Amino acid sequence: MRILRAADYRVMPWKNGGGTTTEIAVSPNGAGLDEFDWRVSIARVKGSGPFSSFAGIDRTLSVLEGDGIVLDVADRPAVRLTPASAPFAFPADLPTSATLIAGPITDLNVMTRRGRALHTVERLAISQPVDIATRAGSALILCHKGEAVFPEAGSIRLGPLDTLLVGPETPILKVKPARDMTLFVVRIATAA
Template identity: 85%
Template sequence: MRILRAADYRVMPWKNGGGTTTEIAVSPDGAGLDEFDWRVSMARVEGSGPFSTFAGIDRTLSVLEGEGIVLDIAGRPAARLTPASQPFSFPADQPTSAALIAGPITDLNVMTRRGRTLHSVERLAISRPVEIATQAGSTLILCHKGEAVFHEAGSIRLGPLDTLLLGPDAPALRVEPARDTTLFVVRVTIAA
């Protein structure tokens, strides 16, 4: 179990050079863009345009801040994502472009290498304690808004954009919101 604080995340340029991304976690540790098995990051998108292409990668996108974004995948309208939308999954090796709805956004981006790892992303808005199930692989719990407390794990407290990274042997955890809280739960498993 590791606590990843927002202040310690690594900022790096986009693959296409059009902006920057804030890397929350990557496996294996320190892996580059062509070497990771899985990667979780946030990006500030300032303008409409093409996405970077990642061969053999599956991707899930969620809007954290801003009005939203409209995705066009392989030349066809595919999704309109807003902060209220469910996370949207698509192949990162398909030509993808995005149009901002009304100004810049910040997104959460989860990528896994096809054939090696699989992932799921769940958005949870909580106002009372809930139990979060873990998986055989890695589970990341990102506190988007509010504050989350994990008493069973030594009273760990996550503030906005902090993340708890759990390994494969982690038990289910009970989370208590200090106030209305939004979490993103990312589960990564080894592909069969």
């Protein structure tokens, strides 16, 4: 179990040079954009335009802040994502463009390399203690809003945008909100 503080995240340029992303975690540790098995990051999107293409990568996008974004992924119907939308999964190697709804947004971006890793992303609004099933593999619990306390894990506290990285040794984790909060639970498993 490892605490990842928002102040320590690594900022790096987008693959297409159109902005910057804040990397929360990557595996293997220190892997570049062409080498990772999985990667979790936050990006500030200031303008409409094409997404970077990542060959062999599956991606899930969630809007954290702002009015939202409309994604056009290849020949599929356009998808409107807002902070209230469920996380949206799509292949990162399909041509994708985005149109901002009304100004910049901040998004959570989860990517896994096909054949090496699989992922799911869940948004949880919590106002009372709950158990989070982390399942086999790794899980990242991102505190989006509010403050999270993990009483059975040494009373670890996460503030906004802090993350708890949990391995398979912790299949269930109790979380208690210090006040109403929103969490994102990213579950990552090795591909069969």
